[in-house]
Amino acid sequence: MSTIERSVTVDLPVRTVYNQWTQFEQYPKFMTHVEAVEQLDDTHLHWTAKVLGARREWIAEITEQIPDQRIAWRAQEGNKHDGTHGGVVTFHRLDDDHTQVMLQLDMAPSGVSERVAAGAGVMEARAKKDLKAFKTFVEKRGGETGAWRGDVDPGATPHLKGSPLSVTDRTVANTGAYEEWTKEALYARAAELDVHGRGRMTKAELIAALRSAST
Numbered sequence: 001m002s003t004i005e006r007s008v009t010v011d012l013p014v015r016t017v018y019n020q021w022t023q024f025e026q027y028p029k030f031m032t033h034v035e036a037v038e039q040l041d042d043t044h045l046h047w048t049a050k051v052l053g054a055r056r057e058w059i060a061e062i063t064e065q066i067p068d069q070r071i072a073w074r075a076q077e078g079n080k081h082d083g084t085h086g087g088v089v090t091f092h093r094l095d096d097d098h099t100q101v102m103l104q105l106d107m108a109p110s111g112v113s114e115r116v117a118a119g120a121g122v123m124e125a126r127a128k129k130d131l132k133a134f135k136t137f138v139e140k141r142g143g144e145t146g147a148w149r150g151d152v153d154p155g156a157t158p159h160l161k162g163s164p165l166s167v168t169d170r171t172v173a174n175t176g177a178y179e180e181w182t183k184e185a186l187y188a189r190a191a192e193l194d195v196h197g198r199g200r201m202t203k204a205e206l207i208a209a210l211r212s213a214s215t
Contacts, residue, residue, distance in 0.1 A: 004105040004124045008131040011139055014093040017101060018068045019147035020138045021089065026145055030137040031130050043152055045073075052122075064088075065152035072154070103131060143181065146189060178207045186210065 010017045020026075024037045024045055035055075038046040043062045048055070063086075064072040074086030087105040094100055105127055138144065178186065186206040193213045195201075201209060 002107045004107060004127050005103070006124070006127045006131055007100055007102040008135050009094065010099045010101060010135045011097060012099060012142075013096060014068050014091050014099040016144050017099040017138060018091045019144035019149075020141075021071065021091075021101075021134070022065075022148040023144065023146045030133040032133075033126065042150060062152050064154040065150070067149045067151065068093075101131060101134070103127060147181070178210060 025039055027037050028034045031049075033050050035048040035050065036046075037048075040046055040059070045060045045062070046057065047060055048057050050056075059076045060073045061076055062071065062073045064070065068091055070088060070090045072086070072088040085106045087103065089104075090102045092100040092102065105123075107123060181189075186203060189210055190201070190206055190213075193210065195206075195209045195213055
């Protein structure tokens, strides 16, 4: 097993950068090889992606999550994953408006072509490209599309709930965080929930409307 380490500096506050990273179902918007990410519950993600021309699906388990600090995960055993066995991303405040994102991937290529690709640096290049795409995506917006501020304790027993927890549920699970969102992020969320009259609302009105729509 080998390790890939890459980093990028994002010109936004650490809270904003972390919040956006937690919006896993948004990943296909900036990761070109990712077709879909489905949030199954707080600690499980169903991934669909193209890996060296082949379509792969796997379940990733979030093993640790500390707001504004780190998120760690691993591919569940038996999954035909994308060549990464697991990884961790950490968030480091540089100043009020700049954050360093550090990504570490533990590589476990599952086929000959993936081992060749890993040796040729293809997967390292993909990690670099994904981080750059994330930076561009969140900086262009100027704010997060949503947030989930919960903790995942590495000592807790993972579980799958009876019904899937969507990105919408995760976002509104801590609606107190709405005050921390930019107006643009609030408007985007209101658009997702089809809040009537959102274009004329103040930030306070958007927050009230989102809380009402979430109940």
